[in-house]
Amino acid sequence: MSTSRAIASSLGRIAPALLSVGTLILAWEAYARLSGISPTTLPAPSRVIAQAVQNWPALLENTLPTISATLLGFACSLAAAFIFSVLIDFFKPLRRALFPVFIISQTLPLVAIAPLIVLWFGFGLAPKIMLVALVTFFPMLVALVQGYAATEEDIESLLASMGASPMRIFLLARLPSSLPYFFAGLRISITYAVVGAIFAEYAGAAKGLGIYILNAKNNFRPDLVLAAVLISATLTLVLFGITILIQRLAMPWDKLAAERKP
Amino acid sequence: MSAAKLELRNLHKRFGDLDVLADISLSVRPGEFVSILGPSGAGKSTIFKLLTGGLRPDGGEILFDGTALAEETQPFAFMPQRDALMPWRRIIDNTTLGLEVQGMARDSARQRVAPLFAEFGLDGFEQHYPAQLSGGMRQRAALLRTVVQDRAMLLLDEPFGALDALTRSGMQRWLETMWEHHNWTALLITHDVREAVFLSDRIYVLTERPARVLREIIVPLSRPRRDLASPEASAIEADILETLLNPPSET
Numbered sequence: 001m002s003t004s005r006a007i008a009s010s011l012g013r014i015a016p017a018l019l020s021v022g023t024l025i026l027a028w029e030a031y032a033r034l035s036g037i038s039p040t041t042l043p044a045p046s047r048v049i050a051q052a053v054q055n056w057p058a059l060l061e062n063t064l065p066t067i068s069a070t071l072l073g074f075a076c077s078l079a080a081a082f083i084f085s086v087l088i089d090f091f092k093p094l095r096r097a098l099f100p101v102f103i104i105s106q107t108l109p110l111v112a113i114a115p116l117i118v119l120w121f122g123f124g125l126a127p128k129i130m131l132v133a134l135v136t137f138f139p140m141l142v143a144l145v146q147g148y149a150a151t152e153e154d155i156e157s158l159l160a161s162m163g164a165s166p167m168r169i170f171l172l173a174r175l176p177s178s179l180p181y182f183f184a185g186l187r188i189s190i191t192y193a194v195v196g197a198i199f200a201e202y203a204g205a206a207k208g209l210g211i212y213i214l215n216a217k218n219n220f221r222p223d224l225v226l227a228a229v230l231i232s233a234t235l236t237l238v239l240f241g242i243t244i245l246i247q248r249l250a251m252p253w254d255k256l257a258a259e260r261k262p
Numbered sequence: 263m264s265a266a267k268l269e270l271r272n273l274h275k276r277f278g279d280l281d282v283l284a285d286i287s288l289s290v291r292p293g294e295f296v297s298i299l300g301p302s303g304a305g306k307s308t309i310f311k312l313l314t315g316g317l318r319p320d321g322g323e324i325l326f327d328g329t330a331l332a333e334e335t336q337p338f339a340f341m342p343q344r345d346a347l348m349p350w351r352r353i354i355d356n357t358t359l360g361l362e363v364q365g366m367a368r369d370s371a372r373q374r375v376a377p378l379f380a381e382f383g384l385d386g387f388e389q390h391y392p393a394q395l396s397g398g399m400r401q402r403a404a405l406l407r408t409v410v411q412d413r414a415m416l417l418l419d420e421p422f423g424a425l426d427a428l429t430r431s432g433m434q435r436w437l438e439t440m441w442e443h444h445n446w447t448a449l450l451i452t453h454d455v456r457e458a459v460f461l462s463d464r465i466y467v468l469t470e471r472p473a474r475v476l477r478e479i480i481v482p483l484s485r486p487r488r489d490l491a492s493p494e495a496s497a498i499e500a501d502i503l504e505t506l507l508n509p510p511s512e513t
Contacts, residue, residue: 157311162360164363
Protein backbone atom coordinates (compact mmCIF):
# COMPACT_ATOMS: atom_id res chain seq x y z
CA MET A 1 0.00 0.00 0.00
CA SER A 2 1.40 3.46 -0.88
CA THR A 3 1.77 6.06 1.86
CA SER A 4 -0.82 8.45 0.43
CA ARG A 5 -3.33 5.63 0.13
CA ALA A 6 -2.55 4.54 3.68
CA ILE A 7 -3.19 8.07 4.95
CA ALA A 8 -6.38 8.31 2.92
CA SER A 9 -7.66 4.99 4.29
CA SER A 10 -6.87 5.87 7.91
CA LEU A 11 -8.60 9.25 7.40
CA GLY A 12 -11.57 7.33 6.03
CA ARG A 13 -11.60 5.18 9.16
CA ILE A 14 -11.63 8.08 11.65
CA ALA A 15 -14.01 10.28 9.61
CA PRO A 16 -17.21 8.86 11.18
CA ALA A 17 -15.80 9.41 14.70
CA LEU A 18 -14.78 13.00 13.87
CA LEU A 19 -18.23 13.63 12.44
CA SER A 20 -20.16 12.33 15.46
CA VAL A 21 -17.94 14.11 18.02
CA GLY A 22 -18.03 17.33 15.96
CA THR A 23 -21.82 17.24 15.70
CA LEU A 24 -22.14 16.75 19.45
CA ILE A 25 -19.88 19.72 20.23
CA LEU A 26 -21.67 21.95 17.71
CA ALA A 27 -25.08 21.06 19.18
CA TRP A 28 -23.79 21.81 22.69
CA GLU A 29 -22.34 25.15 21.53
CA ALA A 30 -25.60 26.10 19.82
CA TYR A 31 -27.70 25.14 22.87
CA ALA A 32 -25.45 27.09 25.28
CA ARG A 33 -25.60 30.21 23.12
CA LEU A 34 -29.26 30.15 22.07
CA SER A 35 -31.00 28.96 25.25
CA GLY A 36 -29.55 31.77 27.36
CA ILE A 37 -28.44 29.28 30.04
CA SER A 38 -25.99 30.76 32.55
CA PRO A 39 -22.32 29.86 31.86
CA THR A 40 -21.97 29.01 35.58
CA THR A 41 -24.43 26.16 34.94
CA LEU A 42 -23.51 24.99 31.43
CA PRO A 43 -20.58 26.76 29.75
CA ALA A 44 -20.27 26.55 25.96
CA PRO A 45 -17.38 24.49 24.55
CA SER A 46 -15.78 27.69 23.24
CA ARG A 47 -15.70 29.11 26.79
CA VAL A 48 -14.24 25.86 28.18
CA ILE A 49 -11.41 26.00 25.65
CA ALA A 50 -10.81 29.72 26.25
CA GLN A 51 -10.60 29.13 30.02
CA ALA A 52 -8.34 26.12 29.51
CA VAL A 53 -5.95 28.32 27.51
CA GLN A 54 -6.11 31.11 30.08
CA ASN A 55 -5.47 28.78 33.02
CA TRP A 56 -2.93 26.50 31.35
CA PRO A 57 -0.13 26.97 33.92
CA ALA A 58 -2.40 25.80 36.75
CA LEU A 59 -3.82 22.99 34.62
CA LEU A 60 -0.37 21.79 33.60
CA GLU A 61 0.82 21.91 37.19
CA ASN A 62 -2.08 19.65 38.15
CA THR A 63 -1.83 17.36 35.12
CA LEU A 64 1.76 16.23 35.69
CA PRO A 65 1.06 14.57 39.09
CA THR A 66 -1.92 12.77 37.53
CA ILE A 67 0.27 11.46 34.71
CA SER A 68 2.93 10.19 37.10
CA ALA A 69 0.34 8.58 39.39
CA THR A 70 -1.29 6.88 36.38
CA LEU A 71 1.95 5.58 34.89
CA LEU A 72 3.55 4.51 38.18
CA GLY A 73 0.37 2.83 39.37
CA PHE A 74 -0.09 1.10 36.05
CA ALA A 75 3.54 -0.06 35.97
CA CYS A 76 3.20 -1.58 39.47
CA SER A 77 -0.07 -3.20 38.44
CA LEU A 78 1.48 -4.70 35.27
CA ALA A 79 4.46 -6.07 37.17
CA ALA A 80 2.22 -7.63 39.84
CA ALA A 81 -0.21 -9.03 37.24
CA PHE A 82 2.68 -10.60 35.31
CA ILE A 83 4.24 -12.21 38.38
CA PHE A 84 0.92 -13.60 39.61
CA SER A 85 -0.06 -14.82 36.13
CA VAL A 86 3.19 -16.80 35.87
CA LEU A 87 2.73 -18.24 39.35
CA ILE A 88 -0.83 -19.26 38.52
CA ASP A 89 0.26 -20.77 35.19
CA PHE A 90 2.87 -22.98 36.85
CA PHE A 91 0.85 -23.84 39.97
CA LYS A 92 -2.74 -24.20 38.79
CA PRO A 93 -4.30 -24.64 42.31
CA LEU A 94 -3.14 -21.08 43.11
CA ARG A 95 -5.81 -19.84 40.74
CA ARG A 96 -8.56 -21.17 42.99
CA ALA A 97 -6.89 -19.76 46.06
CA LEU A 98 -6.23 -16.28 44.66
CA PHE A 99 -9.02 -15.49 42.21
CA PRO A 100 -11.77 -15.15 44.86
CA VAL A 101 -9.60 -12.60 46.72
CA PHE A 102 -8.99 -10.62 43.54
CA ILE A 103 -12.65 -10.74 42.52
CA ILE A 104 -13.67 -9.41 45.95
CA SER A 105 -11.14 -6.60 45.50
CA GLN A 106 -13.04 -5.63 42.34
CA THR A 107 -16.36 -5.41 44.17
CA LEU A 108 -15.13 -2.75 46.62
CA PRO A 109 -16.80 0.58 45.84
CA LEU A 110 -14.11 3.15 44.98
CA VAL A 111 -16.14 5.85 46.71
CA ALA A 112 -15.60 4.08 50.02
CA ILE A 113 -12.11 2.74 49.46
CA ALA A 114 -10.43 5.87 48.06
CA PRO A 115 -10.92 8.10 51.15
CA LEU A 116 -9.84 5.22 53.43
CA ILE A 117 -6.62 4.64 51.52
CA VAL A 118 -5.90 8.37 51.61
CA LEU A 119 -6.64 8.33 55.35
CA TRP A 120 -4.19 5.46 55.90
CA PHE A 121 -1.42 6.45 53.50
CA GLY A 122 -1.64 10.23 53.34
CA PHE A 123 -1.81 12.77 50.55
CA GLY A 124 1.32 11.63 48.73
CA LEU A 125 1.84 9.47 45.66
CA ALA A 126 1.51 6.09 47.41
CA PRO A 127 -2.31 5.98 47.80
CA LYS A 128 -2.76 7.03 44.14
CA ILE A 129 -0.49 4.26 42.94
CA MET A 130 -2.41 1.80 45.10
CA LEU A 131 -5.80 2.84 43.73
CA VAL A 132 -4.64 2.76 40.11
CA ALA A 133 -3.18 -0.70 40.73
CA LEU A 134 -6.40 -1.81 42.43
CA VAL A 135 -8.57 -0.99 39.41
CA THR A 136 -6.16 -2.25 36.72
CA PHE A 137 -4.53 -5.31 38.29
CA PHE A 138 -7.36 -7.80 37.89
CA PRO A 139 -8.21 -7.10 34.23
CA MET A 140 -4.52 -7.46 33.35
CA LEU A 141 -4.19 -10.68 35.35
CA VAL A 142 -7.24 -12.22 33.68
CA ALA A 143 -5.98 -11.18 30.23
CA LEU A 144 -2.61 -12.83 30.82
CA VAL A 145 -4.00 -16.03 32.34
CA GLN A 146 -6.46 -16.37 29.46
CA GLY A 147 -3.71 -15.60 26.97
CA TYR A 148 -1.49 -18.41 28.24
CA ALA A 149 -4.44 -20.79 28.08
CA ALA A 150 -5.06 -19.82 24.44
CA THR A 151 -1.78 -21.42 23.35
CA GLU A 152 -2.28 -23.84 20.47
CA GLU A 153 -2.08 -27.39 21.81
CA ASP A 154 -0.25 -28.61 18.70
CA ILE A 155 2.55 -26.13 19.32
CA GLU A 156 2.95 -27.31 22.90
CA SER A 157 2.99 -31.01 22.04
CA LEU A 158 5.44 -30.26 19.24
CA LEU A 159 7.79 -28.53 21.69
CA ALA A 160 7.35 -31.39 24.15
CA SER A 161 8.28 -33.88 21.40
CA MET A 162 11.43 -31.83 20.79
CA GLY A 163 12.33 -32.29 24.45
CA ALA A 164 11.54 -28.76 25.69
CA SER A 165 11.12 -28.25 29.46
CA PRO A 166 7.93 -26.65 30.87
CA MET A 167 9.89 -23.40 31.39
CA ARG A 168 11.07 -23.51 27.77
CA ILE A 169 7.52 -24.18 26.56
CA PHE A 170 6.28 -21.23 28.59
CA LEU A 171 8.88 -18.87 27.11
CA LEU A 172 8.70 -20.17 23.53
CA ALA A 173 4.95 -20.73 23.22
CA ARG A 174 2.71 -19.65 26.10
CA LEU A 175 4.15 -16.18 26.60
CA PRO A 176 4.04 -15.09 22.93
CA SER A 177 0.58 -16.67 22.57
CA SER A 178 -0.72 -14.39 25.30
CA LEU A 179 0.28 -11.18 23.50
CA PRO A 180 -3.06 -10.46 21.75
CA TYR A 181 -4.89 -10.96 25.06
CA PHE A 182 -2.31 -8.89 26.91
CA PHE A 183 -2.78 -5.93 24.57
CA ALA A 184 -6.58 -6.21 24.65
CA GLY A 185 -6.35 -6.03 28.45
CA LEU A 186 -3.86 -3.18 28.24
CA ARG A 187 -6.20 -1.04 26.13
CA ILE A 188 -9.05 -1.47 28.60
CA SER A 189 -6.94 -1.08 31.74
CA ILE A 190 -5.16 2.09 30.65
CA THR A 191 -8.51 3.91 30.53
CA TYR A 192 -9.35 2.62 34.01
CA ALA A 193 -5.93 3.79 35.19
CA VAL A 194 -6.56 7.48 34.39
CA VAL A 195 -10.00 7.39 36.01
CA GLY A 196 -8.52 5.63 39.05
CA ALA A 197 -5.79 8.24 39.48
CA ILE A 198 -8.24 11.14 39.23
CA PHE A 199 -10.57 9.49 41.71
CA ALA A 200 -7.73 9.00 44.18
CA GLU A 201 -6.79 12.68 43.90
CA TYR A 202 -10.43 13.67 44.33
CA ALA A 203 -10.39 11.86 47.66
CA GLY A 204 -7.44 13.93 48.82
CA ALA A 205 -4.28 15.32 47.24
CA ALA A 206 -2.03 18.35 47.19
CA LYS A 207 -1.92 18.53 43.40
CA GLY A 208 -3.62 16.67 40.57
CA LEU A 209 -6.50 16.88 38.13
CA GLY A 210 -8.80 15.24 40.68
CA ILE A 211 -8.25 17.86 43.36
CA TYR A 212 -8.35 20.59 40.68
CA ILE A 213 -11.80 19.38 39.62
CA LEU A 214 -12.97 19.33 43.23
CA ASN A 215 -11.77 22.91 43.85
CA ALA A 216 -13.22 24.22 40.57
CA LYS A 217 -16.58 22.66 41.43
CA ASN A 218 -16.53 24.23 44.91
CA ASN A 219 -15.77 27.63 43.32
CA PHE A 220 -18.75 27.29 40.95
CA ARG A 221 -16.49 27.11 37.89
CA PRO A 222 -17.97 24.33 35.69
CA ASP A 223 -15.92 25.71 32.80
CA LEU A 224 -12.71 24.79 34.67
CA VAL A 225 -14.14 21.40 35.67
CA LEU A 226 -14.79 20.69 32.02
CA ALA A 227 -11.35 22.02 31.02
CA ALA A 228 -9.81 19.46 33.39
CA VAL A 229 -12.10 16.78 31.98
CA LEU A 230 -10.95 17.73 28.48
CA ILE A 231 -7.35 17.22 29.56
CA SER A 232 -8.03 13.87 31.23
CA ALA A 233 -9.91 12.68 28.13
CA THR A 234 -7.01 13.74 25.92
CA LEU A 235 -4.57 12.02 28.26
CA THR A 236 -6.59 8.80 28.10
CA LEU A 237 -6.78 8.93 24.31
CA VAL A 238 -3.03 9.52 24.02
CA LEU A 239 -2.26 6.58 26.33
CA PHE A 240 -4.72 4.43 24.39
CA GLY A 241 -2.98 5.40 21.15
CA ILE A 242 0.40 4.56 22.63
CA THR A 243 -0.77 1.05 23.57
CA ILE A 244 -1.94 0.50 19.99
CA LEU A 245 1.40 1.74 18.71
CA ILE A 246 3.29 -0.59 21.05
CA GLN A 247 1.12 -3.48 19.92
CA ARG A 248 1.91 -2.75 16.26
CA LEU A 249 5.62 -2.70 17.04
CA ALA A 250 5.53 -5.77 19.28
CA MET A 251 3.34 -7.89 17.00
CA PRO A 252 4.35 -7.11 13.39
CA TRP A 253 2.86 -10.42 12.23
CA ASP A 254 -0.58 -9.51 13.53
CA LYS A 255 -1.52 -7.32 10.57
CA LEU A 256 -0.11 -9.71 7.97
CA ALA A 257 -2.84 -12.32 8.22
CA ALA A 258 -5.21 -10.02 6.35
CA GLU A 259 -2.76 -9.26 3.55
CA ARG A 260 -2.53 -11.16 0.29
CA LYS A 261 -0.65 -14.45 0.25
CA PRO A 262 1.77 -15.44 -2.51
CA MET B 263 12.38 -58.65 12.41
CA SER B 264 15.63 -58.20 14.33
CA ALA B 265 16.68 -55.46 11.89
CA ALA B 266 13.69 -53.31 12.81
CA LYS B 267 14.41 -49.67 13.60
CA LEU B 268 11.24 -49.34 15.61
CA GLU B 269 9.19 -52.15 17.01
CA LEU B 270 5.94 -51.96 18.98
CA ARG B 271 4.98 -55.15 20.82
CA ASN B 272 1.42 -55.67 22.05
CA LEU B 273 0.98 -52.02 22.95
CA HIS B 274 -2.05 -51.33 25.10
CA LYS B 275 -3.50 -48.01 26.29
CA ARG B 276 -6.67 -47.06 28.08
CA PHE B 277 -8.08 -43.74 29.30
CA GLY B 278 -10.18 -44.50 32.38
CA ASP B 279 -12.82 -46.96 31.23
CA LEU B 280 -12.08 -46.33 27.57
CA ASP B 281 -9.88 -48.86 25.78
CA VAL B 282 -8.13 -46.90 23.05
CA LEU B 283 -5.37 -49.26 21.92
CA ALA B 284 -6.21 -52.94 22.43
CA ASP B 285 -3.17 -54.64 20.95
CA ILE B 286 -0.80 -52.86 18.58
CA SER B 287 2.24 -54.66 17.22
CA LEU B 288 4.11 -53.24 14.30
CA SER B 289 7.64 -52.61 13.07
CA VAL B 290 9.49 -50.18 10.82
CA ARG B 291 12.79 -51.10 9.17
CA PRO B 292 15.53 -48.56 8.40
CA GLY B 293 14.75 -46.50 5.31
CA GLU B 294 11.21 -47.80 5.18
CA PHE B 295 8.04 -45.73 4.73
CA VAL B 296 5.27 -47.27 6.80
CA SER B 297 1.71 -46.00 7.22
CA ILE B 298 -0.84 -46.55 9.93
CA LEU B 299 -4.25 -46.37 8.33
CA GLY B 300 -7.45 -46.36 10.29
CA PRO B 301 -10.83 -44.75 10.88
CA SER B 302 -11.02 -41.34 12.55
CA GLY B 303 -10.89 -41.55 16.32
CA ALA B 304 -9.28 -45.00 16.25
CA GLY B 305 -6.41 -43.86 18.45
CA LYS B 306 -3.81 -43.41 15.73
CA SER B 307 -2.50 -40.19 17.29
CA THR B 308 -2.33 -41.95 20.68
CA ILE B 309 0.37 -44.22 19.21
CA PHE B 310 2.47 -41.15 18.40
CA LYS B 311 1.92 -39.71 21.87
CA LEU B 312 3.24 -42.98 23.32
CA LEU B 313 6.30 -42.65 21.11
CA THR B 314 7.08 -38.99 21.81
CA GLY B 315 6.67 -39.42 25.56
CA GLY B 316 3.41 -37.51 26.03
CA LEU B 317 1.75 -40.71 27.29
CA ARG B 318 2.90 -43.98 28.87
CA PRO B 319 1.54 -47.32 27.67
CA ASP B 320 -0.52 -49.49 30.03
CA GLY B 321 1.03 -52.59 28.54
CA GLY B 322 3.45 -53.74 25.87
CA GLU B 323 6.89 -52.63 24.78
CA ILE B 324 8.43 -50.03 22.52
CA LEU B 325 11.80 -51.06 21.14
CA PHE B 326 14.07 -48.72 19.24
CA ASP B 327 17.15 -50.24 17.61
CA GLY B 328 16.43 -53.33 19.68
CA THR B 329 16.41 -51.69 23.11
CA ALA B 330 13.53 -50.36 25.18
CA LEU B 331 12.76 -46.70 24.50
CA ALA B 332 14.28 -44.70 27.34
CA GLU B 333 12.57 -41.57 28.53
CA GLU B 334 15.45 -39.19 28.04
CA THR B 335 16.27 -40.26 24.47
CA GLN B 336 14.15 -38.76 21.73
CA PRO B 337 14.84 -40.49 18.41
CA PHE B 338 11.73 -39.09 16.72
CA ALA B 339 11.06 -35.90 14.80
CA PHE B 340 7.34 -35.25 15.04
CA MET B 341 5.15 -33.36 12.56
CA PRO B 342 1.68 -32.61 13.96
CA GLN B 343 -1.62 -32.57 12.07
CA ARG B 344 -1.84 -28.86 11.63
CA ASP B 345 1.44 -27.22 10.75
CA ALA B 346 1.80 -25.72 14.28
CA LEU B 347 3.99 -22.93 12.95
CA MET B 348 4.38 -20.13 15.48
CA PRO B 349 2.68 -17.07 13.97
CA TRP B 350 5.10 -14.75 15.78
CA ARG B 351 8.25 -16.31 14.32
CA ARG B 352 9.54 -15.77 10.82
CA ILE B 353 9.71 -18.90 8.65
CA ILE B 354 13.46 -19.29 9.14
CA ASP B 355 13.04 -19.11 12.93
CA ASN B 356 10.15 -21.56 12.83
CA THR B 357 12.30 -24.09 10.99
CA THR B 358 15.17 -23.75 13.48
CA LEU B 359 12.89 -24.35 16.49
CA GLY B 360 13.95 -27.95 17.08
CA LEU B 361 17.64 -27.07 16.86
CA GLU B 362 17.16 -24.20 19.31
CA VAL B 363 15.39 -26.47 21.78
CA GLN B 364 18.35 -28.86 21.46
CA GLY B 365 20.54 -25.96 22.60
CA MET B 366 22.03 -24.77 19.32
CA ALA B 367 22.66 -21.02 19.08
CA ARG B 368 20.17 -19.20 16.88
CA ASP B 369 22.77 -18.07 14.36
CA SER B 370 24.30 -21.50 13.79
CA ALA B 371 20.81 -23.00 13.57
CA ARG B 372 19.92 -20.49 10.86
CA GLN B 373 23.09 -21.28 8.93
CA ARG B 374 22.27 -24.95 9.14
CA VAL B 375 18.71 -24.56 7.84
CA ALA B 376 19.13 -21.82 5.23
CA PRO B 377 20.68 -24.03 2.47
CA LEU B 378 17.63 -26.33 2.60
CA PHE B 379 15.09 -23.64 1.73
CA ALA B 380 15.46 -24.04 -2.04
CA GLU B 381 14.88 -27.79 -1.93
CA PHE B 382 11.74 -27.27 0.14
CA GLY B 383 10.39 -24.69 -2.30
CA LEU B 384 10.70 -21.91 0.26
CA ASP B 385 13.51 -19.94 -1.34
CA GLY B 386 13.03 -16.23 -0.68
CA PHE B 387 10.46 -16.75 2.10
CA GLU B 388 12.95 -16.99 4.98
CA GLN B 389 11.92 -13.63 6.44
CA HIS B 390 8.17 -14.05 5.89
CA TYR B 391 5.72 -14.78 8.66
CA PRO B 392 3.60 -17.96 8.45
CA ALA B 393 0.45 -15.88 7.84
CA GLN B 394 1.97 -14.75 4.52
CA LEU B 395 2.34 -18.30 3.18
CA SER B 396 -0.11 -20.63 1.45
CA GLY B 397 -1.20 -23.89 3.09
CA GLY B 398 1.17 -26.01 1.00
CA MET B 399 4.14 -23.79 1.75
CA ARG B 400 3.34 -23.85 5.46
CA GLN B 401 3.33 -27.67 5.40
CA ARG B 402 6.68 -27.69 3.61
CA ALA B 403 8.06 -25.32 6.26
CA ALA B 404 6.66 -27.63 8.97
CA LEU B 405 8.35 -30.63 7.31
CA LEU B 406 11.62 -28.72 7.04
CA ARG B 407 11.37 -27.93 10.78
CA THR B 408 10.83 -31.68 11.34
CA VAL B 409 13.65 -33.15 9.23
CA VAL B 410 16.31 -30.59 10.14
CA GLN B 411 16.31 -31.97 13.71
CA ASP B 412 18.31 -34.90 12.33
CA ARG B 413 16.44 -37.52 14.31
CA ALA B 414 16.57 -41.19 13.42
CA MET B 415 12.94 -41.35 12.37
CA LEU B 416 10.09 -39.12 11.18
CA LEU B 417 6.60 -39.32 12.68
CA LEU B 418 4.05 -37.68 10.39
CA ASP B 419 0.54 -37.23 11.82
CA GLU B 420 -1.86 -36.64 8.90
CA PRO B 421 0.45 -33.94 7.57
CA PHE B 422 -1.71 -33.07 4.56
CA GLY B 423 -5.14 -33.47 6.14
CA ALA B 424 -5.90 -29.75 6.20
CA LEU B 425 -4.91 -29.06 2.56
CA ASP B 426 -7.20 -28.87 -0.46
CA ALA B 427 -7.18 -31.95 -2.74
CA LEU B 428 -4.97 -30.50 -5.47
CA THR B 429 -2.34 -29.13 -3.08
CA ARG B 430 -2.43 -32.42 -1.21
CA SER B 431 -1.65 -34.46 -4.35
CA GLY B 432 1.22 -32.12 -5.16
CA MET B 433 2.58 -32.41 -1.63
CA GLN B 434 2.34 -36.22 -1.70
CA ARG B 435 4.40 -36.39 -4.89
CA TRP B 436 6.90 -33.95 -3.47
CA LEU B 437 7.18 -35.91 -0.21
CA GLU B 438 7.78 -39.17 -2.10
CA THR B 439 10.60 -37.56 -4.07
CA MET B 440 12.13 -36.09 -0.92
CA TRP B 441 11.89 -39.40 0.93
CA GLU B 442 13.61 -41.31 -1.88
CA HIS B 443 16.29 -38.69 -2.07
CA HIS B 444 17.04 -38.49 1.66
CA ASN B 445 16.54 -42.09 2.71
CA TRP B 446 14.39 -41.17 5.70
CA THR B 447 12.73 -43.74 7.93
CA ALA B 448 9.15 -42.59 8.26
CA LEU B 449 5.95 -43.58 10.03
CA LEU B 450 2.83 -41.87 8.68
CA ILE B 451 -0.62 -41.67 10.24
CA THR B 452 -3.44 -41.14 7.79
CA HIS B 453 -7.05 -41.97 7.07
CA ASP B 454 -6.55 -41.33 3.35
CA VAL B 455 -6.27 -44.75 1.65
CA ARG B 456 -4.86 -43.34 -1.59
CA GLU B 457 -2.22 -41.35 0.29
CA ALA B 458 -1.15 -44.46 2.18
CA VAL B 459 -0.89 -46.55 -1.01
CA PHE B 460 0.96 -43.83 -2.86
CA LEU B 461 3.61 -43.22 -0.19
CA SER B 462 4.10 -46.46 1.73
CA ASP B 463 6.21 -49.59 1.49
CA ARG B 464 3.90 -51.21 4.03
CA ILE B 465 0.55 -50.28 5.52
CA TYR B 466 -0.93 -51.32 8.85
CA VAL B 467 -4.72 -51.14 8.78
CA LEU B 468 -6.24 -50.55 12.23
CA THR B 469 -9.69 -51.47 13.49
CA GLU B 470 -12.02 -48.97 15.09
CA ARG B 471 -11.51 -48.25 18.77
CA PRO B 472 -10.21 -50.17 20.68
CA ALA B 473 -7.59 -50.37 17.96
CA ARG B 474 -5.89 -53.57 16.88
CA VAL B 475 -3.90 -54.24 13.73
CA LEU B 476 -6.46 -55.60 11.28
CA ARG B 477 -4.12 -56.26 8.38
CA GLU B 478 -0.58 -55.63 7.24
CA ILE B 479 -0.34 -54.82 3.56
CA ILE B 480 2.84 -54.73 1.50
CA VAL B 481 2.72 -52.25 -1.35
CA PRO B 482 4.89 -53.72 -4.13
CA LEU B 483 4.58 -50.78 -6.53
CA SER B 484 7.82 -49.51 -8.07
CA ARG B 485 9.07 -46.00 -7.35
CA PRO B 486 8.76 -43.22 -8.23
CA ARG B 487 4.99 -43.70 -8.22
CA ARG B 488 3.92 -41.03 -10.64
CA ASP B 489 0.94 -43.00 -11.87
CA LEU B 490 -1.69 -42.92 -9.14
CA ALA B 491 -4.33 -44.44 -11.39
CA SER B 492 -2.40 -47.59 -12.35
CA PRO B 493 -4.50 -50.80 -12.13
CA GLU B 494 -2.15 -52.23 -9.48
CA ALA B 495 -2.51 -49.16 -7.23
CA SER B 496 -6.27 -49.11 -7.73
CA ALA B 497 -6.55 -52.79 -6.84
CA ILE B 498 -4.64 -52.32 -3.56
CA GLU B 499 -6.71 -49.25 -2.77
CA ALA B 500 -9.99 -51.10 -3.40
CA ASP B 501 -8.80 -54.02 -1.29
CA ILE B 502 -7.97 -51.75 1.69
CA LEU B 503 -11.23 -49.85 1.38
CA GLU B 504 -13.13 -53.14 1.44
CA THR B 505 -11.23 -54.17 4.59
CA LEU B 506 -12.03 -50.88 6.30
CA LEU B 507 -15.69 -50.75 5.33
CA ASN B 508 -16.46 -54.45 5.92
CA PRO B 509 -13.98 -55.55 8.56
CA PRO B 510 -13.76 -59.31 9.02
CA SER B 511 -15.81 -60.23 12.08
CA GLU B 512 -13.94 -61.27 15.18
CA THR B 513 -13.94 -64.90 16.14
